[in-house]
Structure formats: structure tokens, C-alpha cells
Amino acid sequence: MAVHEKYSEIIDVCRRFAAREIGAAALAYDLETDSQGVKALWTKSCEVGIPGLLIPEESGGAGQSALCCALVLNVLAAECAGMASLFADHFVACHTLIRAGGKESERCLQAMANPAIDDPAIAAVVFPSEEEEDPVRIVESEGKLLLSGRTALTGNTSLAQHYAVFVKERDGKITCILVEGGTPGVSVGEGANLPGLKVNPFAPVTFKEVEIGDRFLVTERGSGRELMESAQNLFFGFVAAIAMGTAQRAYEKAAGYARERYQFGTTIINHPEIQRMLGTMRMKLGVGRAAYMDVFDGGERDAGLTKAFCTDAALEIAVDAVQIHGGYGYMHEYGVEKIMRDCKVLQLLGGRNGSLIIESIARELR
Amino acid sequence: MDHLAAKYGLSSDAPDLVTTVPALGKLKKIRPSYIKRAESAQVTGRRFAREEILPRVLEIDKECTRDPRYFDWDLWRKANDEKLTVALIPREMGGLGYTALGATVLCEEMTSACMGITANILFNNFGLLGALVEFRTGIVLRIIRDMVKAQRRGEPLFWAWAITEPSAGTDVEDERAMATMRPSTHAEKVSGGYRINGTKCFITNGSLAHYVIATIPLDRSNPLESIATFLIPTSSEGFSVGKVERKCGQKASQTAELIFEDVYVPEENLWEPPGRGLRHTREILSTTRGFIGASALGVARGALERCIEYASKKKIGNHFLIDEDWVRYAIADMIKDIKTVRAACYNFAISVDTYHVMGLFESLPVKTALKMIPERILLSEFVQTIGGLSLVESLAGKIKNRMVSDATVERFVKEGSAVKVAGTDLAMNVSSRVLDIVGLEGMSHRYGMEKCFRDAKVTQIYEGSNQACRLDLFHQEIGSPQ
Numbered sequence: 001m002a003v004h005e006k007y008s009e010i011i012d013v014c015r016r017f018a019a020r021e022i023g024a025a026a027l028a029y030d031l032e033t034d035s036q037g038v039k040a041l042w043t044k045s046c047e048v049g050i051p052g053l054l055i056p057e058e059s060g061g062a063g064q065s066a067l068c069c070a071l072v073l074n075v076l077a078a079e080c081a082g083m084a085s086l087f088a089d090h091f092v093a094c095h096t097l098i099r100a101g102g103k104e105s106e107r108c109l110q111a112m113a114n115p116a117i118d119d120p121a122i123a124a125v126v127f128p129s130e131e132e133e134d135p136v137r138i139v140e141s142e143g144k145l146l147l148s149g150r151t152a153l154t155g156n157t158s159l160a161q162h163y164a165v166f167v168k169e170r171d172g173k174i175t176c177i178l179v180e181g182g183t184p185g186v187s188v189g190e191g192a193n194l195p196g197l198k199v200n201p202f203a204p205v206t207f208k209e210v211e212i213g214d215r216f217l218v219t220e221r222g223s224g225r226e227l228m229e230s231a232q233n234l235f236f237g238f239v240a241a242i243a244m245g246t247a248q249r250a251y252e253k254a255a256g257y258a259r260e261r262y263q264f265g266t267t268i269i270n271h272p273e274i275q276r277m278l279g280t281m282r283m284k285l286g287v288g289r290a291a292y293m294d295v296f297d298g299g300e301r302d303a304g305l306t307k308a309f310c311t312d313a314a315l316e317i318a319v320d321a322v323q324i325h326g327g328y329g330y331m332h333e334y335g336v337e338k339i340m341r342d343c344k345v346l347q348l349l350g351g352r353n354g355s356l357i358i359e360s361i362a363r364e365l366r
Numbered sequence: 367m368d369h370l371a372a373k374y375g376l377s378s379d380a381p382d383l384v385t386t387v388p389a390l391g392k393l394k395k396i397r398p399s400y401i402k403r404a405e406s407a408q409v410t411g412r413r414f415a416r417e418e419i420l421p422r423v424l425e426i427d428k429e430c431t432r433d434p435r436y437f438d439w440d441l442w443r444k445a446n447d448e449k450l451t452v453a454l455i456p457r458e459m460g461g462l463g464y465t466a467l468g469a470t471v472l473c474e475e476m477t478s479a480c481m482g483i484t485a486n487i488l489f490n491n492f493g494l495l496g497a498l499v500e501f502r503t504g505i506v507l508r509i510i511r512d513m514v515k516a517q518r519r520g521e522p523l524f525w526a527w528a529i530t531e532p533s534a535g536t537d538v539e540d541e542r543a544m545a546t547m548r549p550s551t552h553a554e555k556v557s558g559g560y561r562i563n564g565t566k567c568f569i570t571n572g573s574l575a576h577y578v579i580a581t582i583p584l585d586r587s588n589p590l591e592s593i594a595t596f597l598i599p600t601s602s603e604g605f606s607v608g609k610v611e612r613k614c615g616q617k618a619s620q621t622a623e624l625i626f627e628d629v630y631v632p633e634e635n636l637w638e639p640p641g642r643g644l645r646h647t648r649e650i651l652s653t654t655r656g657f658i659g660a661s662a663l664g665v666a667r668g669a670l671e672r673c674i675e676y677a678s679k680k681k682i683g684n685h686f687l688i689d690e691d692w693v694r695y696a697i698a699d700m701i702k703d704i705k706t707v708r709a710a711c712y713n714f715a716i717s718v719d720t721y722h723v724m725g726l727f728e729s730l731p732v733k734t735a736l737k738m739i740p741e742r743i744l745l746s747e748f749v750q751t752i753g754g755l756s757l758v759e760s761l762a763g764k765i766k767n768r769m770v771s772d773a774t775v776e777r778f779v780k781e782g783s784a785v786k787v788a789g790t791d792l793a794m795n796v797s798s799r800v801l802d803i804v805g806l807e808g809m810s811h812r813y814g815m816e817k818c819f820r821d822a823k824v825t826q827i828y829e830g831s832n833q834a835c836r837l838d839l840f841h842q843e844i845g846s847p848q
Contacts, residue, residue: 265546
């Protein structure tokens with residue numbers, strides 16, 4: 001694919017980095033997350049320029065496109081979807097700051113492109129949720145702007161230095177605010193302990209009368225809807241790319257195992273039923289890959305629907321990959337059941353697929 | 367609209383056996399004691415699940431993630447005090463006397479809380495099923511006596527079935543596959559018995575077992591003609607437990623590698639002679655696959671019931687999650703599937719009680735003996751010695767073989783495979799779909815639903831992979847190719 005070749009060098013570098021650094025740690029971090037280890041990995045990833053991939057060259061980054069980021073996430077996810085999800089959250093936050101512009105955004109972007117060795121600048125993004133009892137709001141008190149409320153489960157939380165927070169105001173308008181991780185009043189709640197993407201510290205974030213001040217409004221108050229939608233769509237595209245990356249690895253593992261495993265007098269890849277399962281995987285991978293790349297290609301493709309399709313397909317692929325591995329597939333050390341758990345969480349990132357599918361039609365009727 | 371948490375399934379105390387499968391109501395009129403016993407199994411299972419398993423389930427899952435050898439002995443002792451560990455043994459001999467229907471219902475209730483914990487408590491009863499395959503009266507009586515005595519002392523007596531080998535899963539369970547199998551284990555005839563070498567893997571309760579029932583070939587190059595079944599005490603010299611696996615789910619239930627290094631087994635522990643080992647495996651599978659189907663059905667129910675409770679309380683904007691149209695359709699669809707599979711599971715269990723090995727307990731000689739002879743004599747060494755007389759064993763064998771012929775076994779492998787595939791595919795579909803409904807937060811460990819998803823996957827793999835089950839189903843229903 002021509003569009004792909006443009007990035008082949010970057011992708012090869014990232015693939016080698018992922019195989020060397022992430023592949024070795026993925027299973028251990030799946031059992032027990034080590035935030036210092038994750039930060040060290042992040043710092044190493046700066047050597048190949050991953051955190052600054054999307055950041056413009058004038059801010060110290062690589063100035064690459066969103067498609068390039070998606071392709072990189074795809075190869076990172078082959079080693080660990082959880083690690084890839086950290087970068088996806090970060091990229092979406094970067095995108096938000098790049099699009100919003102302004103002095104504070106610029107300062108953050110520069111820090112993220114050239115992070116400190118011992119404490120890398122990782123960003124997180126918070127989207128408004130309808131599900132929280134105490135949704136995040138901007139309140140005015142004694143002439144000051146304060147941020148208060150509790151977010152839904154958010155990625156990157158305890159690792160993040162910068163939060164791009166989209167707030168839904170009482171009148172339904174959207175405002176985007178930049179919040180620094182260490183600001184008084186910002187606290188990360190108890191980790192969710194999800195079945196997959198274990199390396200990503202999903203948790204609610206509580207803002208308790210966090211002083212914002214004008215300079216941290218990255219959009220003019222109430223004018224952030226378009227930015228939020230573009231960030232959400234970007235996130236959906238990234239999740240789809242991650243899903244296809246990790247599912248591709250599940251397929252490769254299953255095909256490899258099927259070539260070795262002897263049963264019924266032959267290696268099992270010779271059984272048509274196994275061929276059917278592998279062929280179905282390949283079919284879904286081909287369509288899913290084309291679909292997510294199309295999202296970034298300026299096409300009209302619905303990013304939410306693409307995420308729904310790709311993550312559903314990824315789970316089906318992973319479940320069948322476990323099945324082909326038999327009992328071995330259920331054991332942690334083979335790394336296949338981890339892919340299945342990761343895919344299950346990917347399906348729910350950014351919203352329920354069932355809701356996204358309905359919403360794709362319903363919003364046309366409004 | 368406000369929803370109360372539905373008093374449904376696990377969240378309700380009331381037995382609902384006859385209301386969920388109405389045909390059982392008709393059967394109750396004809397055979398009241400049979401259905402009442404199953405109802406009592408449901409009450410017992412649900413109470414134990416609610417009061418004992420549910421409060422501990424998530425903590426045990428966490429502990430076992432840290433250490434795969436963690437075992438909650440307190441919980442096991444509570445189950446043992448309630449005789450759940452000897453549920454299938456006749457009441458007259460100290461058990462609960464559950465029929466296959468009763469055991470199925472009990473499995474379903476307990477697995478709806480946790481399938482791993484259930485395996486620790488109930489699957490041990492299958493040791494008895496293993497003995498019933500032979501129906502050598504001496505052995506059966508001895509095993510019953512040992513199990514009841516251990517239960518009364520409050521001591522564990524674990525059995526494990528060792529079939530799977532590192533290089534052979536399906537191959538050890540299927541005649542056509544076994545012809546080309548590459549065995550990892552080997553038994554050699556020596557004076558007075560056999561010497562066993564090799565490795566078995568993924569053995570449920572293997573690390574806890576006092577006895578292992580293993581199928582092992584005498585001739586590695588010809589396993590089909592030479593595979594035999596042995597009873598191997600784990601205290602035997604040369605036996606050791608290898609690694610205890612770190613699994614995706616069902617973590618409370620230990621899965622271990624068993625290593626045999628020159629293990630000597632005396633002649634009397636040969637349960638099935640060379641060439642008959644596969645028949646033994648098939649007879650075991652002919653009942654256990656159905657129980658796995660029912661257990662997986664419980665996993666599906668547990669996932670759905672937790673989801674209904676969560677969705678009834680979870681507010682999204684100005685409505686509850688359960689008020690969303692697509693959620694209602696999805697839940698209705700899952701209820702439909704659960705109802706259908708449940709009817710199939712109970713139908714299978716009733717068939718096992720009527721036409722298969724459990725029918726022996728209803729046969730005239732067994733029934734009369736249980737009714738006439740007091741328990742202390744039934745459990746005595748004297749009766750065991752009489753049971754071991756060759757005249758008695760051959761008579762009992764005749765009765766059993768008339769009831770459970772080779773054709774019966776293959777018919778039940780077929781029916782059991784259908785129920786197993788239906789139940790386990792259901793468990794996987796429902797536990798996954800439920801997470802699609804409850805969303806990211808609902809997927810947190812504390813709500814227990816993601817655990818159902820992790821637990822469910824292995825049910826499609828063990829006790830004969832669902833591919834192997836489908837092949838059995840096809841071959842027994844339509845016929846084998848030449």
C-alpha cells in the first residue's frame with residue numbers, strides 16, 4: 001500500500017523497539033504493573049521518537065500525521081495492547097493541545113517532545129461522561145474559575161503530567177481545559193482492575209475545586225465541541241489500529257502453533273476446521289486494517305463504527321486463537337489469553353460498541 | 367423509571383426449578399421424590415453459593431492470581447461439613463444421594479457464583495463416577511467408604527483424572543485420533559504390577575489429589591490397543607507434581623502437571639486392562655461432558671444476573687442502563703438462550719438417571735440393599751470383602767453392563783457433547799456480551815463479571831475441546847467415514 005510505504009522506516013524502527021523493549025516486559029507487567037518500569041520504557045521510547053511523533057517539528061516533535069501514529073500504535077500493540085493504549089491516550093491529548101494552540105499548550109508540547117529522563121511528560125485525555133454522579137463542571141467562585149467533579153474511568157491517570165479535560169457545561173457546550181497532574185485538588189481514585197490493558201492505570205480522576213485560571217482554557221469557553229469530536233474520532237481510530245495490531249499477533253501465534261501441534265495424525269494446520277478459523281481471522285484482519293487506515297485518510301468513514309467493527313473482530317480473532325492453542329492458550333505464559341483480555345477491554349474504550357452503532361444513525365435524525 | 371434490583375436467580379432465595387423448566391412440574395406429579403430431591407439440591411446449592419462462595423469469590427481470585435497454589439481450606443471445609451464433597455453418594459451410606467439431575471442443579475447454582483471454587487468442591491464426586499465405570503463392587507464400596515470416612519473426619523480426599531498429555535489432548539479421547547497419538551506416558555509390565563513413566567498435563571486438582579486415575583498405554587507405538595486405566599496413589603514413590611499453571615480464569619481450581627518417574631503400581635490397581643482404557647475414558651466423558659455443559663450454563667447465568675443487577679442500578683444521564691432499548695433486547699436474547707440450554711441440560715441429566723450409570727442406584731438389588739442394610743454395615747470392611755468376591759463382582763458387572771452397554775456410552779457421549787458445546791458456547795457468549803453492556807466501569811474486577819468471562823473460555827477447551835465434541839456429535843449421529 002503506497003500510503004504505508006511513506007512511513008515504512010519509522011514503522012520498522014518502532015517495530016524493532018517494540019519487539020526488543022515491550023515484548024520482553026509485556027507478560028510481567030500484565031501480572032504486576034510497575035509504574036517505574038513503565039516510565040523507564042516510555043523514556044526509552046523517546047530515543048525512537050514515539051512520544052513526540054504527532055507534535056509539530058517547531059515544537060520539537062517529529063510532526064508526523066495521525067495515520068503514521070496509528071500505524072505505529074498497530075506495531076506496538078502487536079507486543080502489548082496496553083502499552084499501545086498509553087501512547088494512544090497521549091497522542092489524543094497531544095492532538096488536542098496542537099489544535100487548540102496557545103502558550104500553555106505549546107509549553108506542554110515542548111516538554112512532551114523532549115521529556116526529562118527520570119520523569120517523562122505523559123499526557124491523558126478526559127472526555128465528559130453521562131454516567132458519573134458528580135460530573136466534572138466548571139464553577140465560578142469569588143471571581144475564580146474552578147474545576148470540580150469526578151471523571152469516568154480514564155487512561156494514563158497516575159502516569160500523566162498533563163490532562164486535556166473536555167468538560168460538558170450545564171448548557172451542553174464543551175470547554176477544554178489543561179490541568180497539570182500535580183495541581184492541588186487533582187487526585188486519582190482507586191484503580192479499576194480491568195481484565196486487560198493492565199499496564200494502563202485506568203481510574204477515575206477527582207477534581208476538587210481545582211483553580212483553572214484563564215490561561216489554562218485551551219478553548220474559548222463553550223467552543224470546544226468540534227475539537228472534542230475530532231479528538232474522539234482520533235481516539236476511535238487509534239483503538240481500531242491497536243485492536244488490529246494485537247489481533248494480528250494472535251493470528252500469527254495461532255498459525256505458528258497450528259503448524260507445530262500434532263493431533264489426529266498430522267499437524268493441526270492440515271485440518272480444514274483449523275484452516276477455516278485461521279482464514280476467518282485473516283478475512284477480519286484485512287477488512288479491519290483497510291477500515292482503520294481509511295479513517296485517517298480523510299475518508300467519510302465513521303470512526304466510531306470502525307472502532308466497533310475492529311474491536312469486535314479483534315476479540316473474535318483472539319478467542320479463536322486461544323481455542324486453536326487448546327489448554328496452552330489458557331495459560332498465562334503463552335501470551336494468547338492476555339491478548340483476549342486486552343481485546344475485551346479495547347471493545348469498551350471510548351464507549352460501548354452497541355451505543356456507538358445506534359448513535360451513528362440517531363445523530364443524523366437530530 | 368426506577369428499577370428494583372431484580373429478585374432473580376442468585377439474588378433470590380426461592381427455589382425456581384419447576385418454574386424455570388415447567389415440564390419438571392409434570393414429572394413432579396409422577397415422581398415427586400425425584401423432583402423434590404433436585405429442588406432440595408437447588409436450595410442447598412443456592413444458599414451455599416450466596417452465603418459462602420459469593421462473599422469470598424473475588425478475594426480468592428486475587429489470591430490465586432498472586433499464588434496459583436493458594437487454596438481456601440476454610441471454604442472447602444464448610445462445603446465438606448454440608449456433605450457437598452460426597453453429594454453423589456447414597457444417603458443410606460452417608461452422602462446426600464443426589465441424582466444426576468440433583469447434581470446438575472447443584473453444579474449450576476454453585477458455578478453461577480464461581481466455577482473454580484465449585485470444581486474444588488464438587489468435581490471430586492467424579493472419583494465415584496470413575497469407580498462406577500468398572501462397577502467392580504469391591505472397589506466401589508471401598509471408594510465410597512474412604513470418601514465418607516474422610517468427609518466425617520473433615521479431611522480432604524481428592525481424586526484427579528489424568529487424561530491429557532503434553533502432546534496429546536484430543537488424541538487421548540478419540541478412537542480415530544488415538545491410532546496416531548504420540549504418547550508422553552508409558553506403563554511397563556513388571557512382576558506383580560506395572561512401572562509408569564511420563565508426564566500428564568493440565569490436570570484439575572492434580573496438585574491436591576490423593577489418587578490419580580490415569581489412562582496410560584503399555585505400547586507407545588500402539589496406544590489404541592494398549593491403553594489401560596490405572597489407579598495411582600499420589601503417595602507412590604516416583605510421583606511428583608510439576609508446575610501448577612497460571613491461568614486466565616478458574617484460578618481457584620488448581621491445574622497441575624503430573625510427573626511419573628518409575629512409579630510402581632500393583633496389579634490390583636489396574637482398573638481397565640490394556641486396550642480398554644479408551645472405553646473407560648469414553649464412559650467418563652459420556653457423563654462429565656453434560657456436567658460441564660451445566661456448569662458453564664451456571665457461569666452464563668451468574669454473568670447475566672450480575673449484569674441485570676448492575677444495569678438496574680447504573681444511571682446514565684436521566685435513565686438507567688437497563689432502560690436502553692438495545693440492552694433490553696440483548697438481555698432478552700440471553701434469557702432465551704439460557705432457558706433453552708437449561709432445558710437441554712436437565713433433559714440430559716434426567717436421561718443419565720434413567721438410562722445411564724446413575725440408574726444403577728434405582729436398580730432393584732442396589733435399592734433393596736440400601737433399604738435393608740444399616741449404614742454401619744454398608745460401610746463395613748465385611749461388606750466390602752463380600753463385594754470384592756469374584757462371584758459378586760461378576761454378577762454386578764453383568765447388571766451394569768446390561769444397563770450401560772458400549773452403545774449406551776457412545777449415545778451419551780453424543781448427547782453430552784451436544785450439551786457441553788451448547789452450555790460452554792453460551793457461557794462464552796453471555797459473559798462477553800454482558801461486558802459489552804456494562805461498559806468499562808462494569809468490567810472492573812469488583813463487579814465479578816469480567817471473571818465470568820475469564821472463567822468461561824476454558825470450558826470450550828477442556829473435557830474434549832468443542833471441536834472434538836462436534837466431531838463426536840457428527841460421527842455418533844450421522845456415522846463415521848470409512
